[in-house]
Amino acid sequence: MEQRKQIRLLQFFLFFLIILQSCETKEKKETKKLEINQNWISDSLGCLNKRNENLAKKMILKYKLKRSSKEKFINFFGKPNDVEKDGNVLILVYYLQTICTNNSINESSDKCYARFYFGKNRLIDQDYICE
Amino acid sequence: MQDGGNAGFLSTQDDLAGSTTASHENGHGLVYRNESNTVDTAHTISGQDEKTAPSIMTARGAKVNSKWSDKSGKMNPNTRRVNNADVNNMLRNVRFTKSGKGQIGRTTNTIYTENGAKKTN
Numbered sequence: 001m002e003q004r005k006q007i008r009l010l011q012f013f014l015f016f017l018i019i020l021q022s023c024e025t026k027e028k029k030e031t032k033k034l035e036i037n038q039n040w041i042s043d044s045l046g047c048l049n050k051r052n053e054n055l056a057k058k059m060i061l062k063y064k065l066k067r068s069s070k071e072k073f074i075n076f077f078g079k080p081n082d083v084e085k086d087g088n089v090l091i092l093v094y095y096l097q098t099i100c101t102n103n104s105i106n107e108s109s110d111k112c113y114a115r116f117y118f119g120k121n122r123l124i125d126q127d128y129i130c131e
Numbered sequence: 132m133q134d135g136g137n138a139g140f141l142s143t144q145d146d147l148a149g150s151t152t153a154s155h156e157n158g159h160g161l162v163y164r165n166e167s168n169t170v171d172t173a174h175t176i177s178g179q180d181e182k183t184a185p186s187i188m189t190a191r192g193a194k195v196n197s198k199w200s201d202k203s204g205k206m207n208p209n210t211r212r213v214n215n216a217d218v219n220n221m222l223r224n225v226r227f228t229k230s231g232k233g234q235i236g237r238t239t240n241t242i243y244t245e246n247g248a249k250k251t252n
Contacts, residue, residue: 086248109192130159130173
């Protein structure tokens with residue numbers, strides 16, 4: 001009888017340990033997510049020179065965004081600076097290397113753009129262009 | 132222009148005949164990289180004094196010396212010139228073979244639509 005009690009106690013302890021471990025792993029993943037795309041999101045106007053083509057490509061690989069939906073993409077890349085439409089294709093445009101004055105974009109200045117193309121709500125293409 | 136690619140599009144709203152825009156765009160295709168900055172940028176900061184004209188890769192809207200600026204105080208694109216640093220910045224990542232051949236940029240064969248969007252099919 002005593003032995004049974006001990007086994008039950010051990011089972012309960014193990015169960016509690018598994019739950020705790022799973023919570024910790026989830027928390028670690030969340031922290032990692034913040035670390036990787038934080039530079040992209042924090043440079044929301046593109047004038048801090050934190051955004052670049054390499055970072056965008058790394059984020060697409062890391063978060064498995066190839067052929068992802070627009071919603072999932074925005075979850076990791078943040079709100080786009082502009083949205084364009086070309087026929088049935090939706091283009092999310094993110095500014096890079098802009099010139100800012102008092103935390104707002106100097107609209108007439110040259111910029112670079114990272115553009116992500118969505119067809120049938122799936123990421124189908126991307127390009128990086130500069131003015 | 133693609134950053135380091137052979138495709139791009141020109142807007143007819145730009146002063147294409149009178150400005151240095153076309154040459155500037157060509158510079159992007161030739162993988163221009165500013166080596167004076169700690170960050171990797173496709174544009175440069177130059178034309179800060181009256182002796183040196185802004186580099187061809189200076190961004191429109193950049194603040195430059197009054198000699199090179201228009202009435203609004205922003206760079207006048209007609210004053211940009213290609214200088215030695217520009218050529219170095221375009222060639223710095225190019226690896227040449229023993230026979231002297233090197234590849235600058237990449238061929239993407241992209242076609243852009245009249246709206247400036249990449250043709251996706």
